[in-house]
Amino acid sequence: MRHKNRAVTVRHVLGVASLSLLVGLTGCAGGAAPAAEPQPISTADIDPAAAAALPEEYKSAGVIKVASDIPYPPLEMFDENQQLTGLDYDLAQAMGAKLGVRLELQTQAFDSIIPSLQSGKNDIIMSGMNDTVERQETLDFVDYLHAGFSILVLEGNPENITTVLDLCGKNVAVQKATVQGEILRSYDQQCKDKGSEPVNVAELPLETDVQTAVRSGKAAADVVDSAVATYAAKTAGDGKIFDIVKDPANPAGYNPVYTGIGILKEDKELSQAILAALDAVIADGTYDEILAKYDLSDYTVKETGLNLGGTKP
Incomplete structure (x- = not known):
């Protein structure tokens, strides 16, 4: 999950005991x-x-x-x-x-x-x-x-992001010290090959901070564990706020x-x-x-x- 650096960044027990435990x-x-x-x-x-x-x-x-x-x-x-x-x-x-x-x-x-x-x-x-x-x-x-990681965007996908390479040249937020940041930077050459700038990765302390950045428009997307993305798309706020980018080539998420x-x-x-x-x-x-x-x-x-x-x- 946390493909953290947590790389994880998505991020118990024991002997016969008395009933009082x-x-x-x-x-x-x-x-x-x-x-x-x-x-x-x-x-x-x-x-x-x-x-x-x-x-x-x-x-x-x-x-x-x-x-x-x-x-x-x-x-x-x-x-x-x-x-x-x-x-x-x-x-x-x-x-x-x-x-x-x-x-x-x-x-x-x-x-x-x-x-x-x-x-x-x-x-x-x-x-x-x-x-x-x-x-x-x-x-x-x-x-x-x-699980892999998914791309979480605002409802309606206003920037029309369909694959990870659509993030080239865009501001993308991830949680600090996660693998997601490293993975996004690994696409730098592919971004250059398609004539785009690399992904501009912003690393924030908490996943809640990352989602706030997307909601406020400071980031085009949140790259996060697929399980976390699924939950956020269904539950964030009083109404639907996020969509998950569905990439047919990666149905279980990336990596x-x-x-x-x-x-x-x-x-x-x-x-x-x-x-x-x-x-x-x-x-x-x-x-x-x-x-x-x-x-x-x-x-x-x-x-x-x-x-x-x-x-x-």
Whole structure:
């Protein structure tokens, strides 16, 4: 998803626990995002294989801290009551139930999200981060989505953008530190070959800032993960504001990539526990239900595994 640099830029778990352990994301000081009141974990929900794989330190703590660049709808966002919701939130709750611990989302700027693991502030990343070969030098990924990026324009497509090369010479906004910016710059020569200037890429701190730039006319388009574009086109504002450019040659979006949960490479046991938890959530049908809830069923992974980025789906 986040084809972030996040390159991602679109951008949990654990042993048999007592009934008093909570699943979900609780609000607290120090960066935890506010979430709905978590529900007690039932021992019946715990998956034995996932729980057995989890390192003892996380079982003892009863929590895994999840670095997440919030908001990034529909993966991480707030509802009308300012409670955290979204696909990653729901998936974190479901995986936490399998592992018997709390997965607590911590607000973290995307450009500092990997360092937050390296410093010990957070344990894993769940923030629409794309699984790339470059990132695999530092992280292992448990991949849970597969999607490309799309071009989001104002309703009615006033600048008649039909393909990515129609962005040549135009102001285009992307979220800072994302792969999308690099991808757009990779078209520089093709733009020159067609007699146009390169894409003028503006990198803004948040995806909400990017969408505001398009709405205000400061940018002709937003280049963003297809899942995010789909959600924005359906839900932004009180009425329809955006359209997605449909390129027949790229029906799944441009440059499809895997999106994964990032874990430091040295934390091999934690990676295996999270993979087991995802497998358990897929096996009981919860994974499909969560993706359908956010209209993201087109982006399911066909098989699970570590570090699928760079391989064919």
